Structures are given as C-alpha cells and as structure tokens.
Amino acid sequence: MKPLDPRLLRHARTTRTFLVASAVLGTVTAGLVIAQATLLAGMIARTFLGGADLADLRTPMLLLLAVVAARAAVAWLQEVAAHRSAAAVKSQLRGRLLEHATRLGPRWLSGERSGELATLATRGVDALDGYFARYLPQLILAVTVPLAVGARILLGDWVSAVIIAVTVPLIPVFAILVGLATQWKMNRQWRTLSLLSAHFLDVVAGLPTLKVFGRAKAQARGIREVTGRYRRATMSTLRIAFVSAMVLELLSTLSVALVAVSIGLRLVEGGMAFETALLILILAPEAYFPLRQVGAQYHASVEGLTAAGRIFEVLETPLPDTGTNADVPDVRHATIRLDGVTVAYPERDAPALDGFSLTIHPGETIALVGPSGSGKSTLLNVLLGFVRPDEGRVLADWADLADLDPDAWRRNVAWVPQRPYLFAGTIAANIRLGDPDAPDAAEDAARAANVLGFAGDLPRGLDTPIGERGAGLSAGQRQRVALARAFLRDAPLLLLDEPTSGLDPESEATVVDAVRRLAADRTVVLVAHRPALAALADRIVPVEPAEVHA
Numbered sequence: 048m049k050p051l052d053p054r055l056l057r058h059a060r061t062t063r064t065f066l067v068a069s070a071v072l073g074t075v076t077a078g079l080v081i082a083q084a085t086l087l088a089g090m091i092a093r094t095f096l097g098g099a100d101l102a103d104l105r106t107p108m109l110l111l112l113a114v115v116a117a118r119a120a121v122a123w124l125q126e127v128a129a130h131r132s133a134a135a136v137k138s139q140l141r142g143r144l145l146e147h148a149t150r151l152g153p154r155w156l157s158g159e160r161s162g163e164l165a166t167l168a169t170r171g172v173d174a175l176d177g178y179f180a181r182y183l184p185q186l187i188l189a190v191t192v193p194l195a196v197g198a199r200i201l202l203g204d205w206v207s208a209v210i211i212a213v214t215v216p217l218i219p220v221f222a223i224l225v226g227l228a229t230q231w232k233m234n235r236q237w238r239t240l241s242l243l244s245a246h247f248l249d250v251v252a253g254l255p256t257l258k259v260f261g262r263a264k265a266q267a268r269g270i271r272e273v274t275g276r277y278r279r280a281t282m283s284t285l286r287i288a289f290v291s292a293m294v295l296e297l298l299s300t301l302s303v304a305l306v307a308v309s310i311g312l313r314l315v316e317g318g319m320a321f322e323t324a325l326l327i328l329i330l331a332p333e334a335y336f337p338l339r340q341v342g343a344q345y346h347a348s349v350e351g352l353t354a355a356g357r358i359f360e361v362l363e364t365p366l367p368d369t370g371t372n373a374d375v376p377d378v379r380h381a382t383i384r385l386d387g388v389t390v391a392y393p394e395r396d397a398p399a400l401d402g403f404s405l406t407i408h409p410g411e412t413i414a415l416v417g418p419s420g421s422g423k424s425t426l427l428n429v430l431l432g433f434v435r436p437d438e439g440r441v442l443a444d445w446a447d448l449a450d451l452d453p454d455a456w457r458r459n460v461a462w463v464p465q466r467p468y469l470f471a472g473t474i475a476a477n478i479r480l481g482d483p484d485a486p487d488a489a490e491d492a493a494r495a496a497n498v499l500g501f502a503g504d505l506p507r508g509l510d511t512p513i514g515e516r517g518a519g520l521s522a523g524q525r526q527r528v529a530l531a532r533a534f535l536r537d538a539p540l541l542l543l544d545e546p547t548s549g550l551d552p553e554s555e556a557t558v559v560d561a562v563r564r565l566a567a568d569r570t571v572v573l574v575a576h577r578p579a580l581a582a583l584a585d586r587i588v589p590v591e592p593a594e595v596h597a
C-alpha cells in the first residue's frame with residue numbers, strides 16, 4: 048500500500064490544501080525543534096562551564112518558553128487543519144460516492160453492492176479520520192524534521208551526521224517489512240471477520256427457522272469455531288505490532304547510542320566543544336522519533352486506507368453511456384415503440400426479455416400479463432431508462448430513449464415499483480416525494496390512493512411517522528402510499544407494477560377506481576395479475592418467458 052494514494056488528491060481536492068498547510072507547519076515544527084535544542088544546550092553549557100546564574104539566563108529562559116508555546120500553537124493548528132480537512136474530504140467523498148452510484152444506476156447497484164456501498168459511505172469514510180488527523184501529518188514530520196535536524200547536526204559535526212544518515216533509513220525499511228507482514232495478516236483477519244459477521248447475521252435472521260428445525264445448537268458450535276479463529280488471527284496481528292514497535296525502538300536507541308559514544312570519545316580527546324556535543328546529543332533522538340511514530344500511526348490508518356481504496360474503485364467504475372439530449376418529445380402525445388428489445392442479465396442463461404416489440408399509443412392503458420419471471424418488471428425498468436436494452440431500442444416518437452438525458456425523460460414518468468420503497472419520515476413526506484413543489488395536493492393524492500382509508504384512523508393521520516423501508520405499515524398500506532406518490536407526480540406516463548397485489552378486494556376496488564380516473568388522460572403501462580386491474584386496460588399484452596439459447 049502506498050503511503051499516499053494519488054487518487055485521494057484527484058478525488059478530494061481539499062487534500063492538496065491540507066498537504067501544503069501540513070508541509071508549512073511541518074517545516075515550522077522542524078525549526079522549533081532545532082531552536083529548542085540550541086537554547087537548551089546553550090543554557091546548560093553556560094550554567095556548567097560558564098558558571099552563569101539564574102539572572103544571566105533570563106533571556107534564553109524566556110525564549111525557551113516562547114519556543115515551547117509556539118510548538119504547542121503549531122500542534123494545535125495542525126490538529127485544527129487536520130480535522131477540518133478530514134471533515135471536508137469526508138463529505139466530498141460521500142457526495143461523490145453517492146452521486147456516482149446514482150449515475151451508475153439500479154442495475155449496477157443490485158445485489159450485494161448496496162450493502163457494501165452503505166458501509167463504505169458511512170463507516171468506511173469515517174475511518175479516514177485517523178489517516179488525516181494522525182498519519183498524514185506524521186508522514187510529513189517524518190520528512191521535514193529528520194532533514195532539518197540532520198542538516199543542523201552536519202553543521203556541528205559531520206561524523207554524527209554520517210552515523211544518522213546511515214541508520215535513519217533503516218527505520219522505514221524495517222517498518223515497511225513489518226507493514227507488509229501486518230497487511231497480509233490483516234487481510235486474512237478481515238476475511239475471517241466478514242465471514243463471522245455474515246454467518247452471525249444469517250443465523251440471527253434465521254433463528255426461528257433453525258429453532259423449529261432443531262439446528263440452533265449446531266450453529267452455536269459453528270460460531271464458536273469461527274470466533275476462535277478470529278481470536279487467534281487478532282492475537283497474531285497484535286504480536287507483530289508489539290514486536291515491530293520493540294524492534295524500531297531498539298534500532299533508534301542503538302543508533303543514538305552510537306552517536307553518543309563517538310561524541311563522548313571526541314569530547315574526552317578534546318576534539319569537540321561541550322556545547323556542540325550537547326546540542327547534537329539532544330537533537331539526535333529527534334531525528335528518529337517522527338519516523339517511529341509513522342509506523343505507529345500506520346496501524347491506526349490501515350482501515351481508512353482500505354476503505355478509501357474501495358471507494359476509489361467505485362468512483363472509477365466507468366459510467367454507462369447515457370444520452371444527453373434534454374429535448375424530450377411531448378410524452379402526453381407521443382407514441383412509444385419498443386422495437387426488438389432484448390435484455391440479458393449477466394450470469395443468466397435465458398435473457399429476461401427476448402426481442403420484445405410493442406407499440407404504445409398516446410393515452411392508451413396497457414396491461415402486461417405473464418407468468419412470474421417472464422420479464423414484466425424488466426420491461427418497466429427499460430421504459431424507466433434504468434436498464435438499457437442489449438439489443439433493440441425504445442422510441443418516443445422520433446427520439447431514441449438511449450439518446451435522451453435520463454433525468455429529463457424521467458420527469459415525464461411516474462412509477463409504482465413492485466416493492467415500493469418508503470423512507471423513514473412521515474406518511475405525508477413520503478407522498479410529497481412525488482412532487483415536492485405541490486405540498487397541498489398531497490392530501491388529495493392520499494385520498495385518491497385510499498391512503499386516508501387507513502391513515503384516517505391513526506391518531507396523527509398523515510403525519511404519522513414510519514420507519515425505514517416503511518416499517519410500521521403493512522405491505523398493502525405501503526403500496527397505497529406509493530400509489531399516492533405516483534398520483535401526486537401527475538406525469539404523462541404512468542408505470543404501475545402490480546399496484547394492488549397486497550390489497551383486499553375492498554381496497555383493491557377503491558384503488559382500481561382511482562387508477563381508472565388517473566388513466567383518463569395519461570399513457571399507462573401496468574403489470575396486472577388480478578382481473579379487476581386488468582379490466583381497466585384498453586389492451587392486454589402477454590409477456591412470455593424467453594427460451595434458453597443453446
């Protein structure tokens with residue numbers, strides 16, 4: 048893993064400013080370290096050899112105080128800069144991640160990706176704190192301080208400078224070797240951890256099933272075994288971390304001792320001034336310290352770096368080429384033609400749709416019927432522009448859907464998906480999503496979709512809060528809220544995917560009635576299993592399952 052991922056500079060511009068600020072502060076720190084050592088060495092030399100008393104040392108004492116205060120101020124500034132830019136970079140990355148994922152579309156997001164994306168955008172991005180606040184500033188100090196200190200020592204005594212120049216590079220070399228070993232272990236540990244959490248989630252979610260079939264005890268054994276493996280992996284990683292800290296500590300102590308011995312010998316022979324010797328002795332450990340710290344901070348930022356790597360992979364996934372033409376034909380009066388549309392999902396033998404053709408006249412209501420898995424929802428996804436046909440095309444009058452700007456096209460479409468998604472919030476807020484600019488019409492839409500039928504009985508009515516994914520509402524109630532959302536949208540093309548599947552005959556009748564009123568001056572494509580809904584249609588179009596191609 049590189050110490051500084053160049054992609055971080057590309058995707059989060061604040062990083063650049065932060066690096067410049069850190070470099071300036073790092074240089075100032077290096078200067079202050081040298082100033083502090085010079086003042087200390089001077090004061091000690093004057094007290095012991097020059098016999099100076101406290102009054103003589105007033106000025107250097109005050110200067111020393113000032114230097115210490117300045118070091119504190121620089122550290123504070125560094126901390127402030129780090130946290131500010133970490134916050135800015137985190138929100139930049141989150142924004143870009145979500146934007147890019149949205150543009151990659153539902154087809155990319157389907158499957159296990161949405162779970163990973165959620166983890167990345169929350170915990171993964173937060174893990175960058177350690178990287179920005181600790182690791183990066185330390186990395187810069189590890190360059191500026193040893194260089195400045197080394198230069199100062201070279202001015203005083205070249206022999207010590209040579210000893211330091213030879214031994215200092217050993218620290219990063221050892222740290223990298225240890226880092227490689229840790230990384231390897233860490234990856235293995237991550238795999239065990241994700242195995243453990245996936246397994247645990249699975250068992251907890253399936254506990255009732257396991258209980259009924261008498262398999263709960265056996266699962267506990269399985270979890271105990273994986274936990275044991277995880278514990279052993281953690282302990283061996285920790286062992287490496289401790290041993291590496293010890294090795295680096297030992298290395299720098301021995302190097303400083305080497306400098307001390309050579310200085311001591313020359314002091315005895317009278318080849319060196321006491322003050323210079325003292326200065327070099329005080330400065331020498333400072334050359335090693337920041338490098339050792341980098342090693343320690345590295346362990347704290349590995350998680351953030353790993354997450355950042357995944358984030359960049361997502362950000363660099365090429366976007367599907369969508370059209371850009373915002374000049375959408377008047378959908379209310381447009382004929383929509385599907386022309387030999389074929390959609391094949393990867394890793395499936397049979398295409399979901401195979402050469403499907405259909406002409407939808409303006410104002411027409413079409414019911415799609417067909418067995419489960421025959422491609423009805425896929426067809427609606429094609430009309431929404433979520434899925435691009437692998438072959439064939441979709442035309443709205445003269446315009447090919449592939450050339451149109453997807454957002455401009457979707458402004459003309461209202462959609463009730465097969466499993467409607469409701470967000471945490473109130474019922475009313477979920478309906479208003481259909482058209483945030485028409486808040487007053489929400490109640491009418493709620494009435495039309497028969498939401499008031501159940502919300503009217505709740506103490507807070509439409510202002511009743513619901514949980515994520517519409518928790519707290521039954522499947523049929525969620526469907527009606529989604530319908531109200533589509534009603535409020537007032538779009539010329541209405542796509543309904545089994546909008547009455549969760550409803551009893553009575554509610555179904557009210558919804559069918561509402562759909563009939565809504566369909567009056569709109570083009571409607573609905574997926575209908577129930578006869579009551581299919582009866583609304585001007586035309587019933589069968590969707591047959593595609594054959595497996597040899």
Ligand SMILES: Nc1ncnc2c1ncn2[C@@H]1O[C@H](COP(=O)(O)OP(=O)(O)OP(=O)(O)O)[C@@H](O)[C@H]1O
Nearest residue numbers: 157392395399418419420421422423424425426465
């Ligand atoms: N994201 C996907 N990845 C892979 N295959 C998919 C995906 N979505 C759908 N399929 C497959 O495509 C085929 C058509 O699915 P689709 O959801 O369009 O069927 P449907 O007609 O709406 O069925 P139902 O009546 O049960 O809702 C199915 O075989 C399904 O397994």
Ligand SMILES: [Mg+2]
Nearest residue numbers: 423424425465
């Ligand atoms: Mg479906």
